Amino acid sequence: MKRLLPLLLTAALGTAAAQDTSCTGRTVKHAMGTTCVPNSPKRVIVLDTGELDSVLALGVKPVGAVTALGSGFPTYLKGRTDGVADVGTIQQPSLERILALKPDLILSSKLRHGNLYAQLSRIAPTVMAETVGVVWKDNLKLDARALGREAQANKLLSTYYARLKKLQVRVDRKRTTISVLRFVPGQVRLMQRANFIGTILDDAGLLRPATQRKDTFSDVISAEGLPAADGSVLFYSTYGPADATDQRAFLSSPLWARLNAVRNKRAFAVNDDHWFLGIGILAANRVLDDLEQYLGN
Structure with missing residues (x-):
């Protein structure tokens, strides 16, 4: 899989470039620029605990998520994360596992994974918040825009x-x-x-x-x-x-x-x-x- 990854990423890059010139979904502004996302993402991957919390609250079960230092998903989300694939840790997400899940949207933050943005964007449309922590409510709103679920975020x-x-x-x-x-x-x-x-x-x-x-x-x-x-x-x-x-x-x-x-x-x-x-x-x-x-x- 490691040998195939550069080739697969290169192929994915061509698709991403096409999306940039002709967006058939929605455009979302975020910390790394503007990204064209699907109207209704179906295969979402989240690369931090905040994004995992947000998408579950918004009624979307991601296909994959990272864990904190390999300790498993947060205990307060027990039952909600059944069937969610482990794609590595926050510190070291696995691009191979992410690619294998064929996501149509990736959510993270510049603070955590800004250095991986180019690679992640070649796999799927990627939306990143600026940072984490004190801005958790803003991040919820950003995730909601990416998912097309702003009304749900406002209600929450x-x-x-x-x-x-x-x-x-x-x-x-x-x-x-x-x-x-x-x-x-x-x-x-x-x-x-x-x-x-x-x-x-x-x-x-x-x-x-x-x-x-x-x-x-x-x-x-x-x-x-x-x-x-x-x-x-x-x-x-x-x-x-x-x-x-x-x-x-x-x-x-x-x-x-x-x-x-x-x-x-x-x-x-x-x-x-x-x-x-x-x-x-x-x-x-x-x-x-x-x-x-x-x-x-």
Whole structure:
């Protein structure tokens, strides 16, 4: 297959060039330019967890998708991803597997796969967002334009904002500060505002501790830095096996026991897949489920 791939890509390039000069579908502007996409894509491949979340929310099951470091599809999507082929990891998607699935649309982002855009475009029309994380709602709208499902995206976002309003009524926002901590192998991250979770908390009008109001992604802290994670409520998650992170050492630290949220039994372990990996509307709604459960009066 590796020997055939350059030849097949060259043949596909001729088709892509023809599409550029005479589009019989719809044109979509995106981070890498303008692409002609089918009116109703049938064989979609997604190359990030955010795109996987979006297309499933929009009612489209992709034929192929990448995983995060080979760990499988996010657990909160269990049942929805049955029959979806694994086409490699976010870091290293397999062009051979993608080509074999004969896609008619590929969705990703410039941040993740801008360097592969030319190759992917030779396989199928490819639409890329600029980046990921804080722009997850814009990315949902872009994916919806590529799929011809903008009305569905608008409905999903309207429902999301309606849920936020209901949550705001139930939470004492003047007395509540939300701290977010994530354990990953080799790092403990104190999450700031410029990330997926940060946007949801901002949308909900929930305050963050003074140590977590930066317009950056995260700070890396040591056990001695645990006081910076204090808040009236603390949410924490673990990426991968807990034993591969410093979670056990942190949670057994005397500084952990002194945190207000811990002393008041307001420190909650949450699922990393929908709090950090999902980056889409389905994940956002699962986060709102957690916020309603733990914060609602």
